[in-house]
Amino acid sequence: MHPRTRRSQAVNKNTAMTSSSADDKTCGVCLGSVASGQGQAIFTAECSHSFHFTCIVRRGSRLCPVCNVQWNHLPFNVPTPSTDIDPSNAFCGLSNYIPFSFSMFPTPVPQFPPVFTRVSQPTLPPEPHQFSDDEPLIAVTADPTSLASPVGLQKVTIKAVPERPAIAASESVSLFTVLVGLKAPSLSNDAGFAQRAPIDLVTVLDVSGSMLGSKLDLVKRAVNFVIDNLGPLDRLSVVSFATQARRMLPLRRMTENGREDAKRAVNALVASGGTNIVEGLKKGVRVLEERRHKNPVTSIIFLSDGNDTCNHSSVIPRFSSSGEAPEYLRLLPASICPANRGPDDMQQVETFPVHSFGFGSDHDPIAMHSISDASGGTFSFIESYEMVQDAFAGCIGGLLSVVTQDVLLMVRSASHGVEIQTIPSGRYASEISNQGSQGVVKVGELYADEEKEFLINLSIPAVPIDEREENERKTTLLDITCSYKDVMSKEIAQVEGDLVEIQRPISLSPSDMMVNLDVDRQKNRLRAAESIAEAQQMAETGNLIGARDLLARRRTDLLATASAQAGDGLCMWLEADMKETERRMGNQQLYQQAGRAFALSGMSSHASQRATTRGKMVAGAKAPSESFSFGAATGSVAQSAAFGSVARSAAFGAYATPNMANMVSKSQQLNKTEGNTPN
Structure with missing residues (x-):
């Protein structure tokens, strides 16, 4: 069979x-x-x-x-x-x-x-054998005065906080947590196209028969919004796919003429045929692999409303067991699916992040999440068709504000006996070496004002008896540095954080036992992410009752923590996140239609610490202040001692940056002006 x-x-x-x-x-x-x-x-x-x-x-x-x-x-x-x-x-x-x-x-x-x-397709010229016809870049010489400005002088900032200010001198601790946070520099409000990194962007769009009618019209409108917000140094290519894939537009700079050509290509799209996800992504990757010139930032936006109908056979089954990714993903290029790399090309193949958007209830969330997760992109679930423009806006708001690349966070033990045990870093690769004395997290790109926070779990020995001095002794835990490439100057920069120290008194005072709310908040974030992932796995096996019970218990535990009791906005958002995930696991039909995609888009967001569109909540969209809804918090909001991320979580949903929020606001204003406000 x-x-x-x-x-x-x-x-x-x-x-x-x-x-x-x-x-x-x-x-x-x-x-x-x-x-x-x-x-x-x-x-x-x-x-x-x-x-x-x-x-x-x-x-x-x-x-x-x-x-x-x-x-x-x-x-x-x-x-x-x-x-x-x-x-x-x-x-x-x-x-x-x-x-x-x-x-x-x-x-x-x-x-x-x-x-x-x-449906008759428009007559199009044949595609070239090689996609090396990308439009040349314009050489931009950095203005020394701009590099000397406050914008040019800004650097990545580091914040490090221990979970408690002190440990008794006679006490050894097997698990002690230090929060290390990074925050990218800002872009000024009047920053022009020449003050940010230009992008090579490929949109891979599903135009199968199921996209017929208003769905395709809304996608065209969304891509036209993207075109209007790209600058003359940015380049865009448009790839469409149904039964077969076609490059509708080579990589073109978005000058006035380039925008006109891009809009003509988008408006010429016609819906018909099956859904060949593999061929669509292959063609999109070819555009980037075969280009002659390269902008500093590269990305793929991939949208589909259905399952792949063209890559299932007795050899390559469409589905795998237990909710795993379909086997046809092994046909994808190694540049977006690194697991497909051979032993000889591990270092040679560049990885292109794919930001995938599942459109409606018929798409394949498992495949789309797997593709985005493997490539370093994000997976968004667009539940309402009218939201597609806002969802794209949130995505490009981040992509058009990349300020640093190749970000490496490095931590080193600063005292004998202090060892790094684990670094739960989500999607970002981390490594511990030299018997726990060194740790590295590969963060990659950062958007302007973007924050990444990591928990470093340590073991700390007791202070030797002959070295104990009452209320005088300190233990230095970590030495922290961060290196990165500035996308405009192309220079490698390195910043150092303050040494992380704790007191080692003979006896502890009540204040010494106080848990730092920043650390507690991040522990809650990790627990919430783990809870959603565990519940999703249970739901895939049909155990929806167990999945709901798990989320309900974890929500209760979260609300009892110190940071939640203090009215922390991120904790309230996390609790609402788990509650909504639980609701969408109410029965099998609801889970298949909207629960699976909602859970996976949440897992993508938490693992990357990057905003995604989830259900009816757009990444970067401001929620009504008069009511608590998923993605918003009201009441007392404890300000983060790290970078103020809690206030942003309350207003725009976790992980959204100001540039993402501004771009979504721009899209929503356009919707109101044109009378197309999403429901």
């Missing part, structure tokens, strides 16, 4: 048991209510999932958008593929036919088969 069929049957059996008990059924296509008595015809498929009849007619597919079961019975006729279609890509061939889109009239929809028509 085909691997996909086996999994489909398993999912069918599972969902049949769980979805029927759901209190609030939603349409798996539009996510609207499918309750009876609302004046809309309802279609219940053989896998037990329910949909609006008109949504299924317009979708024109035999695959369930919730569980991917292939239906044998439909309320209309779907034409069978012609004999000249490759059997391995039969669904791709079928998807070249797009059903006539019925309007959502209040009158009953006529009960007759839809009219299928093949």
Whole structure:
């Protein structure tokens, strides 16, 4: 039996048991209510999932958008593929036919088969064999006066805080935590295009048949917003993919003429065909690998609303067991999937971060999260189609404000016997060497004003008896340095932090036992991230009750911590995050439609300490101040002694930078002006 069929049957059996008990059924296509008595015809498929009849007619597919079961019975006729279609890509061939889109009239929809028509693609010139036709860069000479300005003199700043100010001289501690934080320099409000690092950006856009209609129109509008906010030194390439992939625009500088050409390419996109994620990403990577010139910053924005329908066979199954990433990801280039690198090219292959955006309820969150996580990008879940422009805005707000690259955080033991035990660094690679005396975290790029905070777990010995002096003795724990490349001057800079010291009195006072709230806050952040990851794994095995119980217990534990009791804004945000994740694990159907993607986008955000769009909360979007909602906090907000990140968490959601927030605000103002405010 085909691997996909086996999994489909398993999912069918599972969902049949769980979805029927759901209190609030939603349409798996539009996510609207499918309750009876609302004046809309309802279609219940053989896998037990329910949909609006008109949504299924317009979708024109035999695959369930919730569980991917292939239906044998439909309320209309779907034409069978012609004999000249490759059997391995039969669904791709079928998807070249797009059903006539019925309007959502209040009158009953006529009960007759839809009219299928093949969408005509515009005539395009053939692609070159090599994508070495990228537009040359303009040589920019750094202005010495600008480098001497306050903007040019700003450096990465380091903050280090021990979890307690003192340990008794006679006490040895096996686990003592020091918080080390980095904050990138700011960009001035009037910083022009020449004062930030220019970017080579490739957008890889899904234009399969499921994107027909308003979905593709909204994506075009979002990409046009990106085009309008790129500068003349930035370069953009547009790649579209359906059954096959095509480069619609080579890397062009976004001058006035470049913007016009880019918008023409975007507006020419037509939806039809299957979903070939592998070919789309391969072509996007080729644009970057084969370019002759390179801007300092490189990134891929990847958007898809569906599962890959073109890379599943008996050799490369579409799904893996237990919610693991599909095996077709091994077909991706090593430059976005480092696990595919051979032993001879580990050092030669450059990695391009992929910021992936799952669009709606039908996309493949496991695959998209795996791609972004492996490449150093982020995964965002766009639940409402109208949010795509704001989601893109938050992403480019960060990409257009990169100020440092190749950031390395280095910590060294500063006293005999003090050893580094662990560095829980999320997605960032860390290494401990020299028997625990040295540690390194590879941070990479930092956006302007971006903060990264890491917990360094140490073991500390007791003070030798002959060296103990009452209330005088100190132990120096860590020596901290940070090196990085300034993206404008191309120079390597190094900054040193203050030595981390603690008191070693004979006896401890009550103040010596006080837990530092900054450290406690970051411990809560790590516990919340671990809790969501554990719950997601439990949910993938079908144990939704266990997943919800786990999150409920961890939320209670978090609220009892010192930082939460002090009214810390980040802790309140984390508690709301876990609560919303728990809610979206309410039943199997809800988890498959919106819970899995929400959890994975949260895991991506926490692991990278970088904002992502999650459900209906856009990265960098300001939440209403009069109410507490996911991503916002009200009431007493304890200001962070580190860099003030708590206040930002309260206003814009965790990890968002001012540049991200400003770009999202710009998008939202444009939406209001044009009368397209997202719901």
